[in-house]
Amino acid sequence: xxxxxxxxxxxxxxxxxxxxxxxxxxxxxxxxxxxxxxxxxxxxxxxxxxxxxxxxxxxxxxxxxxxxxxxxxxxxxxxxxxxxxxxxxxxxxxxxxxxxxxxxxxxxxxxxxxxxxxxxxxxxxxxxxxxxxxxxxxxxxxxxxxxxxxxxxxxxxxxxxxxxxxxxxxxxxxxxxxxxxxxxxxxxxxxxxxxxxxxxxxxxxxxxxxxxxxxxxxxxxxxxxxxxxxxxxxx
Amino acid sequence: xxxxxxxxxxxxxxxxxxxxxxxxxxxxxxxxxxxxxxxxxxxxxxxxxxxxxxxxxxxxxxxxxxxxxxxxxxxxxxxxxxxxxxxxxxxxxxxxxxxxxxxxxxxxxxxxxxxxxxxxxxxxxxxxxxxxxxxxxxxxxxxxxxxxxxxxxxxxxxxxxxxxxxxxxxxxxxxxxxxxxxxxxxxxxxxxxxxxxxxxxxxxxxxxxxxxxxxxxxxxxxxxxxxxxxxxxxxx
Numbered sequence: 001x002x003x004x005x006x007x008x009x010x011x012x013x014x015x016x017x018x019x020x021x022x023x024x025x026x027x028x029x030x031x032x033x034x035x036x037x038x039x040x041x042x043x044x045x046x047x048x049x050x051x052x053x054x055x056x057x058x059x060x061x062x063x064x065x066x067x068x069x070x071x072x073x074x075x076x077x078x079x080x081x082x083x084x085x086x087x088x089x090x091x092x093x094x095x096x097x098x099x100x101x102x103x104x105x106x107x108x109x110x111x112x113x114x115x116x117x118x119x120x121x122x123x124x125x126x127x128x129x130x131x132x133x134x135x136x137x138x139x140x141x142x143x144x145x146x147x148x149x150x151x152x153x154x155x156x157x158x159x160x161x162x163x164x165x166x167x168x169x170x171x172x173x174x175x176x177x178x179x180x181x182x183x184x185x186x187x188x189x190x191x192x193x194x195x196x197x198x199x200x201x202x203x204x205x206x207x208x209x210x211x212x213x214x215x216x217x218x219x220x221x222x223x224x225x226x227x228x229x230x231x232x233x234x235x
Numbered sequence: 236x237x238x239x240x241x242x243x244x245x246x247x248x249x250x251x252x253x254x255x256x257x258x259x260x261x262x263x264x265x266x267x268x269x270x271x272x273x274x275x276x277x278x279x280x281x282x283x284x285x286x287x288x289x290x291x292x293x294x295x296x297x298x299x300x301x302x303x304x305x306x307x308x309x310x311x312x313x314x315x316x317x318x319x320x321x322x323x324x325x326x327x328x329x330x331x332x333x334x335x336x337x338x339x340x341x342x343x344x345x346x347x348x349x350x351x352x353x354x355x356x357x358x359x360x361x362x363x364x365x366x367x368x369x370x371x372x373x374x375x376x377x378x379x380x381x382x383x384x385x386x387x388x389x390x391x392x393x394x395x396x397x398x399x400x401x402x403x404x405x406x407x408x409x410x411x412x413x414x415x416x417x418x419x420x421x422x423x424x425x426x427x428x429x430x431x432x433x434x435x436x437x438x439x440x441x442x443x444x445x446x447x448x449x450x451x452x453x454x455x456x457x458x459x460x461x462x463x464x465x466x467x468x469x470x471x
Contacts, residue, residue, distance in 0.1 A: 052340065052374065061329075064329060066329070066332045066336070067336055068335075068336050068339055071332050071335045071336050071339065072332070074331075074332070074335065075328055075329070075331070075332040078328040078331065079328040079329070092310050092313035092314045093296075093299065093301075093310070095309075095310070095313065096301050096306050096307070096309070096310040099303075099306045099309070100301075100302060100303055100306055103303060103306070104287065138287065
């Protein structure tokens with residue numbers, strides 16, 4: 001890292017989008033100041049750094065803000081090309097494929113999994129779950145294609161898609177524990193199941209991924225709050 | 236042109252996503268075979284080359300498909316860097332991040348809002364979507380001020396990534412004006428965008444690629460009719 005490179009991350013520890021940025025920083029070996037935001041009482045810095053969305057993560061590099069997790073991850077890769085491994089191949093076709101699947105994780109997996117939690121009706125929720133498993137099946141195929149027999153979407157080492165999906169791991173593992181249903185099923189999606197284990201063991205991942213038990217506690221608290229709010233609004 | 240290989244583009248002439256890819260190809264002076272698709276009644280080719288989303292545009296380069304317009308434009312920029320003197324994405328990582336941020340905003344917020352005007356089932360719903368679209372346009376006026384820094388385009392002296400991403404929606408703003416009488420970019424409310432829109436329309440790439448708004452009007456009527464008759468998957 002060049003002298004005078006100041007990196008500050010405005011985040012919230014449970015957010016999978018924040019975790020993605022921490023993963024990228026971690027894999028690149030970049031040190032940064034972690035600022036934990038209270039999302040119920042957002043800081044002046046957060047609001048002024050991300051006036052459009054007022055969301056985390058926001059990365060401040062020498063005071064200049066970058067927003068949106070995958071934009072930030074690509075920025076980290078491009079601004080620090082000399083530091084640590086590259087998260088994207090130099091080949092334009094491989095880059096396009098990686099960007100496609102990284103975006104797919106947001107468009108299909110995140111969306112459906114959120115619906116499985118927050119769907120307004122039981123029907124909505126189970127539709128979300130169904131679509132989530134369909135997306136995982138598609139990602140199994142993507143992993144087979146992208147890994148080319150190696151361990152990661154990025155091939156021999158982690159890349160953009162590993163970071164995009166990796167950010168969700170703690171949430172997905174917590175969901176698995178709470179529902180009793182395997183999400184990375186070794187029978188249905190063997191490559192993904194192996195990938196999840198392998199990824200979690202990486203030093204860089206251990207630094208960035210929130211603890212599963214802490215995640216479970218957090219989700220349970222959130223669900224209780226949502227149930228209480230729903231009950232209160234029905235009175 | 237040297238190194239071109241075999242290039243095909245599956246598209247819909249009036250699709251803003253296809254327009255931006257065609258403009259990028261034009262900027263690079265790259266030739267390709269264009270194949271118009273029926274997006275309401277999708278054909279074999281589209282389903283084969285974009286099984287995940289079944290949408291246009293799809294760029295097929297030497298038999299290998301690439302999907303998602305922003306990804307395709309970046310690919311084009313990387314395969315033919317600086318060709319024809321044009322670079323689509325800025326060189327500086329921070330400028331690239333800024334362009335990508337706003338590009339994501341446009342596709343996430345602007346497109347669904349104005350598409351919602353077409354798909355609205357009631358007057359109230361339509362009015363709501365118009366309001367939403369206007370709010371996004373207002374924010375883009377500020378983005379233009381920030382990004383252009385006094386220069387003629389989002390990217391500076393000539394069009395770049397964000398110009399393509401925003402600009403491809405302009406023909407639809409005109410189509411919606413003809414259909415519903417709503418104006419989204421006007422010199423009174425968004426002076427920077429209004430001036431930029433004229434300049435954008437005047438570029439060689441836009442003049443070559445962007446279809447007349449009445450083609451979009453024609454497609455809109457077809458789309459609205461199909462939405463009335465039967466439930467249909469995303470047609471875009």
